[in-house]
Amino acid sequence: MSSETKQILTTDGIPLEVSLKKAERKNKIKAFLLVAPLLFFLIITYVFPIGDMLFRSVDDKMVTQMLPKTFKAMETWDGQELPEEEVFAAFHEDFIKLVEDKREGKLSTQLNYTKNGFKSIIKKLRRKSKSFEEGNYKEQIMSVHKRWADVEYWRAIKRRAPEFTSQKYLKGMDMYVNEEGKIVSVEEDRRIHRVLWLRTLEIAFFVTVFCFLMAYPIAHLLATLPMKYSNLLMICVLLPFWTSLLVRTASWMILLQQQGIVNDFFVGIGLVSDDNRPEMMYNKTGSYVAMTQILLPFMVLPLYSVMKTISPSLMRAGKSLGGTPFVAFWKVYFPLTIPGIGAGCLLVFILAIGYYITPALVGGASGTLISNQIAFHMKSTLDWSFASAMGLMLLSGVLVIYWLYNKIVGIDNIKLG
Amino acid sequence: MSVNKEFVKFDKVDKSYDGKVLVVKDLQLDIAEGEFITMLGPSGSGKTTCLMMLAGFETPTNGEIYLDGNAISSIPPHKRGIGMVFQNYALFPHMTVYENLAFPLRVRKIPKDEADKKIDKALSMVSLQGFASRMPGQLSGGQQQRVAVARSLVFDPQLVLMDEPLGALDKNLRESMQYEIKHIHESIGVTVVYVTHDQSEALTMSNRIAVFNDGKVQQLSSPDELYEKPVNSFVAEFIGENNTFTGEVADISGQKCKVKLANAEIMANPISVKSKGERTKVSLRPERALINPKDKMDNIHNGKIEEVIYHGDHTRVRINLLGNPEFILKVPNSSANLDIKLGNEIKIGWNSEDARALDPK
DSSP states (O other): OTTTSOOOBOTTSSBHHHHHHHHHHHHHHHHHHHHHHHHHHHIIIIIHHHHHHHHHHHBOHHHHHHSHHHHHHHTTOOSSSOOOHHHHHHHHHHHHHHHHTTOHHHHHHHHHHHSTTHHHHHHHHHHHHTTOOSSOHHHHHHTTOGGGGOHHHHHHHHHTOSSBOOHHHHHHTTEEEOTTSOEEEOOGGGOOHHHHHHHHHHHHHHHHHHHHHHHHHHHHHHHHSOHHHHHHHHHHHHHHHHSOHHHHHHHHHHHHSTTSHHHHHHHHTTSSOGGGOOOOSSSHHHHHHHHHHHHHHHHHHHHHHHHHTSOHHHHHHHHHTTOOHHHIIIIIIHHHHHHHHHHHHHHHHHHHHTOOHHHHHHOTTTTOOHHHHHHHIIIIIOOHHHHHHHHHHHHHHHHHHHHHHHHHTOGGGOOOO | OOOOTTSEEEEEEEEESSSSSEEEEEEEEEEOTTOEEEEEOOTTSSHHHHHHHHHTSSOOSEEEEEETTEEOTTSOGGGTOEEEEOTTOOOOTTSOHHHHHHHHHHHTTOOHHHHHHHHHHHHHHTTOTTOTTOOGGGSOHHHHHHHHHHHHHTTOOSEEEEESTTTTSOHHHHHHHHHHHHHHHHHHOOEEEEEESOHHHHHHHOSEEEEEETTEEEEEEOHHHHHHSOSSHHHHHHSSOOEEEEEEEEEEETTEEEEEOSSOEEEEEESSOOSTTOEEEEEEOGGGOEESOSSOOSEEEEEEEEEEEEOSSEEEEEEEETTEEEEEEEEETTOTTSOOOTTOEEEEEEOGGGSEEEOOO
C-alpha cells in the first residue's frame, strides 16, 4: 500500500514527512531540554546506585586480587589431593606481599566467610612465616597448623578464585555451595532468611487486605459525599501524609504498649483483666496495625479517583432495573472500581514488602521484615554485598509481582488518579 | 376495558431537601394508564425531583404517591418495576449491549431462551439488531440512547420514566429520536412520564404536559391547549413565543375587556382579570397578529418595522408597536408581496379573543 501511494509533497515541493519533522524538531528539542535536568538527576541518583548495587552483590574480586599468583598456580589443580609445591610457593609469595601491606587481616575475614577456621590459622601463619626458609614451602606451611594440611581448606581458597560469585544470593535463600560444589540448604536451625522472606510476603499480603477492607468504604464515602463534607474527610485521610512517619509510628507505640491507652481502655471496659494485658506491639500485631494505618492513604487515593468517575446514575439504573442494592453494587459498581483496586493493592503491597522503619520500631523480633535484615547488614556487619544481594532479590520480587499482575489483571487496567 | 385514570397519583406531595425550602409544593397530579405525560419546566422547577420520587430515589417529605392504587413511598426502587431512562443513558460501561439488556431479566430470573427473545424484540424495536455484542463505548450517542430506551422497556414495565433523555444529542438526532420514542409509546401502549426543559420536545411528544415552575404545576393540559390557551403569564412566556403588553383593565364586559396601556388602548380576552383597575399582562402569539388585515378585527394599530430577520420558511419582523419595541411578527415567505422593509410603517391587527389578559406577574 505505502509503496504504491505517491509521496505527498507540500506546496513548496518538499516531501511532507521531511517538512513535518523539521517543523516538530524545535518542539522536540525544547521538550527534551525541559526534562533533561530530571533525567540526569534520575541517572545519578537512581540508575547508578542500582547498577552499583547489582555489581557489588556479585563482585568477588577482592580475594582474586589478593592472591593472583596462587590462583594462577591452582588452575591446573584438580582439587582431589593436596596441591603441589608450586601452589604453596605462589601462596607464600602472595601472602608475604599481603603482610607487607598489612592486608592479611582482610584476607582472613574474606576466607572465613567461605569456611570457618581461617582466621586463626592465618594469624598463626603470619607469625611463623617470618622465620620461613626458602624452598619447600609446602612442608613449612603445613607444619604451621594441621588445617593447612587439610585439602578442604585449599578447596575453600580455590572457590574464591572467580571474580564474580552468586554466593550472596544463595546465602539470602539460606543456601550455599558445599565442598563438592553443589548448592545445598543450610541446617534447619540456621535458616533465618527464608522465614523472613515468607513473613515479609505474609505481612505485606495481610496489610494489603486490611487496607483494602478499610479503604473501600472510606473511598466510597469520599466519592459520594457532598463537596463540603468530602473535603473535610479528605483532609483527615491525608493528614497522616503530612505527619512524620516517625511521629506516627511513635504514637502507635504509645497507644499499643502494654501500659498504653488501648490496653487501659480494654481493662477499663472489663474486656481483659489488669494482670493479663495482651501484647499488641513488639510482635506481628504491632506491624500489622501500624503499617495498615500508615499505608491506608495509598489505597484510598486510587480507589477514590476511580470511584469519583463512576456516575451515581449507574447504581440508580441498576436498582431501577430491578437489582437489589447488593446486586447493583456487585454487578455494576464493583466491576467498575477494579482498576482502582488493582492500583491500590499493587501500591500498598509493593510499599509494604520493603517497609523498614515501622516494623523496626513496633515489630519486635517476630514482626521484622527482610528490609530490617538488609539494614542490619548495611549498618552492623558491613557486609554490603550481602545487603545489596538481598535488596536486589527484593527488587526482583517486586518486578515478578508486577509481571504477575500484568498477566492476570492487565497493567492498562490500572488507574492511579 | 376501562382505562385506569389514576394509574399514577401524586397526592398532596411536598418535597424539601433542607427543611427550609420546598422544591415541590402540594403536588396533585393524576396520570392515566397508557398516557405520555411530560413534566416541563425550567431547571430547578422541581420536575426532576418529582420523577425521582416516582422512581424511588427520593422520598416525599409529605403526601403519598400511588402506583396502580398502591402507595409506593415505602417500596424500594428495585421493587417498583418502573423502567427508567437516565439523562446520560447510564449504560453499564463494562457490559455489552446484550448484557445491559439482560441485566433486568437476569435479576428477575427469567430463563435464558425467553430472555433472548425479549432482548431481540427490544433491540429490533429501536432498530439496533446486530449490535448486541458491542460495548456501549463503541456506540454513537444516538445508538446509546436507543440502547437505554430498549433496556428500560425490555422487562415489560407498565411505567417508564425518562429524565431528559435527549439532552445530550444534537438537534437533528434529537428530533428523529423524539418521533421514534413517540412511535414506540404508541405501539406498545406503555405509560411514559417524560421530563424535559425543551418545550418543542414536550409539544411534539406528549398527550398532556405539566408545566412546572417554582415547585408547582402551573398548567396541566394537552399541547395545543397549552400553546393556544395558557392560563397564566409564566406558561404563556415559557411555551413558544409571545408578545406582551402590560397595562390596566379599563373596562370589562363578558368575553371582552379594554386594557389601558401607557398611551393607547387595546381590546383583550379577560382570562385571569375580573374587575376594572386590575393590573394585567396581555399575551398575544406572534402568528395571531396579521399585517394589513383584510377581515375586520377589533385591534388595528400602526407600528414601525425595526428589524427584519430572514429564517428560511418565514421572516421574523420586529416592530415598535404601542410602546413595545419587542413586538414580534412571523410572516410566511409566501406573502412576499407585502411591503416589509426596515423603517416602514405598517398596519397590524388581531382579534381580541387571541389577546389573553393574564396575571401581571
